[in-house]
Amino acid sequence: MKKKLLFAIDSLDCAGAEKSLVTLLSLLDYTKYSVDLMLFAHETILESLVPKEVTILKPLKYTEYTKLNIKQSLIYTLKNSNYKMLYSRMKYSIGIRKENYRNSQKARVFWQSVSKNIEKNSKYYDVAISYAQGVPTFYIADKVRAKKKFAWVNVSYKLKEQDKTFQKDFYDKYNKIVAVSDTTKEIFLETFPDCSEKVGVIHDINNPDLIVEMANIGESYDDNFTGVKILTIGRLDYQKGYDIALNACERLKENGINFRWYVLGKGPQQKEIEEFIDKNNLTQHFILLGTRSNPYPFIKNADIYVQTSKFEGFGLAIAEARMLNVPVVTTRFDAVYAQMVEGKNGIVVDMNPEAVSDGIMQLINDKELRETIIQYLRGEKKGNIxxxxxxxQLLG
Structure with missing residues (x-):
């Protein structure tokens, strides 16, 4: 009999954990496993890449409710005499406006506000897996019945005391906790030392054959620009350090570099980033491309891949750039040396605009260094399927 597995993740937007999950799903043996997938946002960009054997569960009632505009939600509330959803929605909306919350804090406020309106999963699973921290972790812990529960941790998990206290009760309900790098594990255990006996490491899975294949199909840059193409991939938020990137971009422009810095991603800082671009006359230099289900032709055709993250669990986009032999300039975030070899497969710099722009200019101006890095990348082990x-082994 097939083992019944459930995965939960916020969405399948084009980001590291999401791509890792899609890759894992593509490698599973479906003669042995029956797989369900719970999403908290639907119709996102990577859903088309989910194997046909995977059942994407119907949206939660509350998820559907949040799609309604204010007028529609009021009509729904009155028609169904269900005031709990409206109250929860308002409570969450008001709650996250009190401060400039990070994702972990938003997840706590969300669950405190709406969890009573989230229905339980009616099935019983052999293994239920939260493939991201926050809401998926709370959902698997509280709303799912399973013989075993596993929680993935794919960021450097440093929490404020209130969030640490709140989340501990949920992680206590898990049989195993999986970090995506040794550094991620160390940081998680600094936050939750009592979990030391059940934390292990499984790196984000990437399949080089699939990435190389996808890099040769689909759209890429269409502006006929012949200068240096710089690429960054990542959600437009605090974590990815776009303040650093934008200021580094200014310095490159001031130094007369013939370049364009392209960005694949969307997120809460988009308006702020667009305003900075307009105010500082960077419209021809820092170009937001939105998201693509297949980013790999953009990576392949870039001259330099740049990551300005302030923290990462692993840095999957860096791994993808390396697999396509594109030199990397990256900030020195916690887990960076899980894959970077300083001066060999790229350049690791301090977390500030001056260091980032200097690293980029070093790769542009030192052609011998650039070629040495490319040759090293070509010889590196590719992927980790x-x-x-x-x-x-974890499934047993």
Missing amino acids: EEVEKFY
């Missing part, structure tokens, strides 16, 4: 064996 063997990590799927660790996943099978």
